[in-house]
Amino acid sequence: MPTTAPSSFRFARRTERLRPSAIREILKATELPDVISFAGGLPAPELFPVDDFARAAQEVLSEDRSSAMQYSTTEGYPPLRQWVCEHLAEAVNLRCSPEQILITNGSQQALDLVAKVLIDPGDIVLVENPAYLGALQAFDAYEANVVGVRSDDAGIDTFDLRRVIAQCPQKPKLLYLIPNFQNPTGVSMSLERRSEVAKIAAEQGIPILEDDPYGRLRYAGSEQPAIAALPQTRNCIYTGTSSKIMAPGMRVAWLVVPEAEVYEKLIPAKQAADLHTSTFTQRIVWRYARRPGVLEAHIKILLESYRRRRDAMLESLTEHMPQGCTWTHPDGGLFLWVRVPESIDTLDLLRAATARKVAFVPGQPFWVGGNVHNTMRLNFSNATEQKIREGIRRLGEALAQLAQSPAAVSV
Amino acid sequence: MPTTAPSSFRFARRTERLRPSAIREILKATELPDVISFAGGLPAPELFPVDDFARAAQEVLSEDRSSAMQYSTTEGYPPLRQWVCEHLAEAVNLRCSPEQILITNGSQQALDLVAKVLIDPGDIVLVENPAYLGALQAFDAYEANVVGVRSDDAGIDTFDLRRVIAQCPQKPKLLYLIPNFQNPTGVSMSLERRSEVAKIAAEQGIPILEDDPYGRLRYAGSEQPAIAALPQTRNCIYTGTSSKIMAPGMRVAWLVVPEAEVYEKLIPAKQAADLHTSTFTQRIVWRYARRPGVLEAHIKILLESYRRRRDAMLESLTEHMPQGCTWTHPDGGLFLWVRVPESIDTLDLLRAATARKVAFVPGQPFWVGGNVHNTMRLNFSNATEQKIREGIRRLGEALAQLAQSPAAVSV
Numbered sequence: 001m002p003t004t005a006p007s008s009f010r011f012a013r014r015t016e017r018l019r020p021s022a023i024r025e026i027l028k029a030t031e032l033p034d035v036i037s038f039a040g041g042l043p044a045p046e047l048f049p050v051d052d053f054a055r056a057a058q059e060v061l062s063e064d065r066s067s068a069m070q071y072s073t074t075e076g077y078p079p080l081r082q083w084v085c086e087h088l089a090e091a092v093n094l095r096c097s098p099e100q101i102l103i104t105n106g107s108q109q110a111l112d113l114v115a116k117v118l119i120d121p122g123d124i125v126l127v128e129n130p131a132y133l134g135a136l137q138a139f140d141a142y143e144a145n146v147v148g149v150r151s152d153d154a155g156i157d158t159f160d161l162r163r164v165i166a167q168c169p170q171k172p173k174l175l176y177l178i179p180n181f182q183n184p185t186g187v188s189m190s191l192e193r194r195s196e197v198a199k200i201a202a203e204q205g206i207p208i209l210e211d212d213p214y215g216r217l218r219y220a221g222s223e224q225p226a227i228a229a230l231p232q233t234r235n236c237i238y239t240g241t242s243s244k245i246m247a248p249g250m251r252v253a254w255l256v257v258p259e260a261e262v263y264e265k266l267i268p269a270k271q272a273a274d275l276h277t278s279t280f281t282q283r284i285v286w287r288y289a290r291r292p293g294v295l296e297a298h299i300k301i302l303l304e305s306y307r308r309r310r311d312a313m314l315e316s317l318t319e320h321m322p323q324g325c326t327w328t329h330p331d332g333g334l335f336l337w338v339r340v341p342e343s344i345d346t347l348d349l350l351r352a353a354t355a356r357k358v359a360f361v362p363g364q365p366f367w368v369g370g371n372v373h374n375t376m377r378l379n380f381s382n383a384t385e386q387k388i389r390e391g392i393r394r395l396g397e398a399l400a401q402l403a404q405s406p407a408a409v410s411v
Numbered sequence: 412m413p414t415t416a417p418s419s420f421r422f423a424r425r426t427e428r429l430r431p432s433a434i435r436e437i438l439k440a441t442e443l444p445d446v447i448s449f450a451g452g453l454p455a456p457e458l459f460p461v462d463d464f465a466r467a468a469q470e471v472l473s474e475d476r477s478s479a480m481q482y483s484t485t486e487g488y489p490p491l492r493q494w495v496c497e498h499l500a501e502a503v504n505l506r507c508s509p510e511q512i513l514i515t516n517g518s519q520q521a522l523d524l525v526a527k528v529l530i531d532p533g534d535i536v537l538v539e540n541p542a543y544l545g546a547l548q549a550f551d552a553y554e555a556n557v558v559g560v561r562s563d564d565a566g567i568d569t570f571d572l573r574r575v576i577a578q579c580p581q582k583p584k585l586l587y588l589i590p591n592f593q594n595p596t597g598v599s600m601s602l603e604r605r606s607e608v609a610k611i612a613a614e615q616g617i618p619i620l621e622d623d624p625y626g627r628l629r630y631a632g633s634e635q636p637a638i639a640a641l642p643q644t645r646n647c648i649y650t651g652t653s654s655k656i657m658a659p660g661m662r663v664a665w666l667v668v669p670e671a672e673v674y675e676k677l678i679p680a681k682q683a684a685d686l687h688t689s690t691f692t693q694r695i696v697w698r699y700a701r702r703p704g705v706l707e708a709h710i711k712i713l714l715e716s717y718r719r720r721r722d723a724m725l726e727s728l729t730e731h732m733p734q735g736c737t738w739t740h741p742d743g744g745l746f747l748w749v750r751v752p753e754s755i756d757t758l759d760l761l762r763a764a765t766a767r768k769v770a771f772v773p774g775q776p777f778w779v780g781g782n783v784h785n786t787m788r789l790n791f792s793n794a795t796e797q798k799i800r801e802g803i804r805r806l807g808e809a810l811a812q813l814a815q816s817p818a819a820v821s822v
Contacts, residue, residue: 007644007646007670007672008616008646008671009529009618009672010529011510011528011529012528012530012534012553014527014530014531015528015680018528018676018679018683025649027477041482042482043481045478045480048476048481050472050476050480051694053472054469054472054473057468057469057470057472057797058469058504058652060792061461061464061465061467065459065461066457066459066461066465067456068461068660069461069464069658069660070453070454070456070658070660071451071452071453071454071654071659072497073661103683103688104685105662105688106685106686107687108682108683108684109684112683116425116552117422117423117429117803118420118421118422118423120425121422134686136684137679137683138683138684140683141683142423142641151624155606158675175423205419206419206553206636207419207420214768220575228707232505233420234419235418235420247480247481247691248480248481248690249480249483249689249691250481250689250690250691251689256511259418259420262418263530263782265422265426268429269429271519271545271548272429272519272545272548272551272552273519273520273521273552273684274515274516274517274519274523274685275517275545275662277516278516278661278662278692279659280658280660280695281689281691281692284691285731339525345458355496379648393652401431
């Protein structure tokens, strides 16, 4: 295939926002098997319910046979949509009907589709600051004007939310939130904060997109209702996924869309994007999830293991982080967030850490506006306790070295 | 979930192009089991290689185990990308390397991603007229200015292509083509026409998107090289899929992107859209396809069956269509295209046909510009020969009735 011809491709304006990340390139070097990585957001592969999924796949192919391999409806597999409703009613007190469920190819696609039907170039999207990188990428692809709202250890700051809304030159199109164990900080919103945010959004006429990938992974504290389920809430789209409680490789997630008018826009958007989510993986997820007790027993295993890993990381941080570092204490999820002294740039730290075969994600790309260079995200679900302790020890070493001679490790 | 609140959702401008189709609604009524449907574009489910896929799924879960369930790279599963290269070299004489392959969630996503990185609102995309509806939807979602080029029984008309390009107020961003057994017409481009189109596009500096879902399904005539493989060609992106030769429910397709600069734009676009295609289905497709002879034996079965179905439809059309009707004689693929007398609107005909429990897709939405109301698309892959003969007989009856009293059947 000729590749030397002068290119006649002229790119769309949105591609200026879709840049390959410098950090991603550095992190590629850390994917070697002997590196202890806190960088990804990966579930623990050794805990995947492989045999139960093999059984579910077997069932699908022996019972559904050809219908598991054919094209299917854009909305999703009806029994799975029914199961999602039952699951959400139990798990987050969210009452909805199968007609309000759209199955997506992972919750990244849920974010993409909501942005696709709501966002024109320049439209304002409000996010917690720092915010989930995948959401920022999805909004950037539609040339949104993403505006960060201050957040603290109870989630988005409602005073700052009011201030930001008042200062916006036009009404924001969307408020995007991860209320449970946020990515990247691990912080959860209190019930009070959820209610207050719901009230502000309703008053101001701003729809909410509530992203809840980690809600079932709670290791401490008490369950909180979804914002979508609160009486104060108006116009909230909710998204959840099988990725963190079953297996991300299936790419099966869901949108709960209360309003028919919005749902009816999302269907042709999904059709234009990829027709429908895999018939086969939707049926496997459903056959796995519907067996009484199986998913709950699996979640229990995840909780026990991830809780121990979180604890190991928190203990090691206390032991090895030099003075001037602070970090969040998440009640669940996969991540915690570290702030190092302002004199240290975590991109330099990543280079020093890589030399010691330990990796993390520098916080800078999660920040919207401003130039915060002294934060980092640590994942604790994808390494054993032993590796976590060793990795944090090495990270402490790298930090200590950098604090002494910041220039020496720059490459 | 409250659904009665006043809505605060304000939709993006692109949603004006993403309307639910009126025809889709009519066709819903034809999805009942006793309707003979020529409407979909479905492969024959009774021919799906269910047992071989069950074996492949079994292998994936017993050999790859947890890696088949984890997140994976945006580019796609490396062994599958390698297989795609080998397959394309053999099947369409297209030489490419795995680094040029991006695995997508069906080829609809391939169209979406190419549009996403190339099309700004108002940009011109040239298409054969009539054109594939899914492509029109993908381009519409990015507010393209889609311009139709006349096509005949050898594909896109190169005189009209030159004329249209000369008249465009700005240089077109893309030329979209299905050279083999086009959807909706079933028409294939001759080698001469392919070369001429490649030459024009190269001269004019217009990239080509070559969509080849049906190329392996040839029942007559000789294999043609892909446009992407011709020496005259510059800047051609090629997309193919497992959907028509294996199983569409897997949602596994591929883009071949000759230029690294374009490939590097597509990766963050895919990441923002859905991170990656299902790890699990990619591995199943690869394990199925790599077994020597298995896919080729399966394609042979498809060819024998679909050829007989095409022949049954062509014979029945000769027998039952009233005077003044013409239709294409495809050498492959899933569709043929019928033109009825100008006095008849195929939307009225669909209503009359539905009353006789037979369905098809009226041609109107496939046309770009103009108001052609007397065409229709018939699918011949998804019904037995007996049903095809009976369905075409009923369609002939509906046509005859409509020719006598067009108003009587309008509802």
